Amino acid sequence: MVETAASPSAAPMFVEAPARARGYEKRAVDVFFAKARAAFEADEPGTLRAAEVRGIAFPLVRGGYAVGPVDAALGRIEDAFAAREREHALSRLGARAWVAETRDTAQIVLDRLTRPRGHRFDRVGILHYGYRVDEVDVVADRLSAYLATGDPVTPEQVRAVAFRMQRGGYRETQVDAVLDAVIEVMLAVG
Structure with a gap:
């Protein structure tokens, strides 16, 4: 899982988009990844589902995070939640x-x-x-x-x-x- 920024002075989670390109709004990304981390660590079924991760959309802004690395991290997070959902469903069903x-x-x-x-x-x-x-x-x-x-x-x-x-x-x-x-x-x- 990607580390979340602990404070405004902490290192950013992802690289910034090139100067003339738009990227994902940093705060929205940071908030979502903090929420995903907390949900994953809580290990409670249904707290955050893989489908919710797949459906997340961030505003595009100048000076935001580069889209590719964020999307790749979202894919990994979705895979992790899907694997956990599969385990819970197998044990339940x-x-x-x-x-x-x-x-x-x-x-x-x-x-x-x-x-x-x-x-x-x-x-x-x-x-x-x-x-x-x-x-x-x-x-x-x-x-x-x-x-x-x-x-x-x-x-x-x-x-x-x-x-x-x-x-x-x-x-x-x-x-x-x-x-x-x-x-x-x-x-x-x-």
């Missing part, structure tokens, strides 16, 4: 129930991803912007191969996916929810 639950989630996601190209998600109206359909469909094909046959894909690759926008594209919230579900399945199976 048992291995058979945990596997069945994960398999059900994977099947729901696979059913969505194997729909015909161009029809996997709802579209926004023609006057609005959504994710580029062709780019999402390429990622959907790769993820469905992962879920169906075990083709290699890592959580980091899914976290790093970014799509350009187009008028009448796929609805962002649906695509993001499926990507989150894929990551949850990946982290659940370890």
